[in-house]
Amino acid sequence: MQQMAEWNVWTQRSVELLEKGYLDKLLQVYKGESGSSRSVPEEVEEKLREAYKAYEGRQDSPEAETKLVEAVLNARKKVERSPFNHPYLPLVYYLVSEKAEKANKALEEALQEVASKHPETIRVLAKEAQRRGVEALIQRLKEPPEINRQIGPMFKRWYKEELKGKIEERLPGPTKPKIVVVSPEKSKPEQAPLIAEREAGIIIYTGSDEALKDAAKENLGLGEEAELGTKGVDFYVVIRRSPEETWHLTGEVKFQSDFGGNQDNQKLVAKASIRLDLEKRHIGIVVVDGMPVVSKFRGWAGLGKETIVTSVLLLPDLIAELYQKGEEALGL
Template sequence: MNKWIKKSAILANSDGYLDRLQSVYPVTLTEEREIPDEIIQEIRRIFEAHDDEKLIKLLLCFEKFPIKDPYVAFLRQKRGVFIRKNPETIRRVAEQLYSLGFNGVVKGIKEPKEFNRQIGTLFKRWLPEMGFPLLSESEFETFKGICLLSGSDKFLKDYAQDKLGYDIEKGIDMVAKAGNTYFFLGEAKFLTDYGGHQTAQFEDALRTASFEKINCVGMAILDGVVWIKGKNKMFERICKSGQIILSALLLKDFLLESNNTGDLGTKESREEYGNDDVLFEKIE
């Protein structure tokens, strides 16, 4: 077992873990999505005219559709074509929209993003709090010491693929450098429950952690229920892994150690960690 897995499990089962985690993933009242007034009035006009096709076609332009319907994702792909070819489906979906009323439709498209969809953004916002510089590409490549690459999700992924040989399709949340020559590609997840979408998120993070080159390695930065011991398949899989998997709260310590030792951190823990071993065995 990689020692950072052991340290993370101990940390997550210690006093104050959730209290400290709020510095990384703060839960705040999220503002509604902004929709221009002229668009709202256009929705009203079409809604009151009961023009089913135009209403659905317009609402499909928004990130959040007002209702949850299994057919909506399909309709989004080729709005004009599929709407025209499936009149009964359009009529059914439209009736659901009319039953909400105009205000209900507007409320639906303005609904704030779910917390789980903000994880990557919150993590990237927290990264500078570790105290390491967040740099542009040219600065990042010449900086001596620990640093983080600044950029959008797409930019980080493109950089990792073009410059570091990253060959996994999934995007990443962090590109870090330590020891001047070692690079770390991290994907962060705060898993709040078991099963379904959360399991898929867990698998995505492990895929990133499976990446390894001579001077570059992937890591899964996981927090939440994944660290609870018991009938938890995620915990069992992590404990059998030699990959770099750790809590965001230990990321700074990991980078500092890697910078000081010149170790990518991928070797399995074969040392005696004294207190850590005892504490790990006592986790309930």
């Protein structure tokens, strides 16, 4: 097992956060509260109850099976959530939705065609729905959105609305640079490189992953074939220390609540180390939180001085120190 002394300083500092109330501070970025319950249209509930009641009276009837599955799919469509989890349910939903869209058919008619080819699958899904009970199906529809599915949007909100203030807190008054938040999606593509030439010392790019990737490639003079990580770019910040020294910080963001995904972690580390380009002053990093930090990066291979893996809580510090110290801040 690697020793912490062999890691980059930002990875070491991430582990040190455990002694400073790491999880409580992490709630500032990734809120632990799921929010309000979902609203379920009355007609969705009624359709589920009617189909459920009909199925209980005729469990051997293909018609009743199809009707119950139809009510389940209708709920999935209207509420954008399945009344219960089953590996085959999204497959059937996709087939039915595709057929309904392409042939301009109602959901009921499209399901009839799918059911004629997959009767046993429909039977199993109807049985699984019945086993859970209709009230349990409706209650699941009303449950607040799962927190795990909100991690990405939570980061984007914090990044867009709070990162600027966090950086300003870490920079002393007399040397505080102008910090701007811009969206390349609201600028013409040919204007993207000019953003780094403005008076701002730190530029925080916001927008879709694709827009951030395109802006970074444009500013760095990279070709279309260039990769910026395993799945794109979650953030892009330009740090302009002087007219002659501009740093580009790109990265991917990840949150893990268990020990899964070690193969993905190793891919992330490999990509991050590749993206350390001191000539272009381009640093590609991985921002990761949750179990990796809590477990002190147990199972992570490839961590080293030139591989920057850090917590989101240290992102403002990294940006501020890059502005103040340049390459020295990287701890290489």
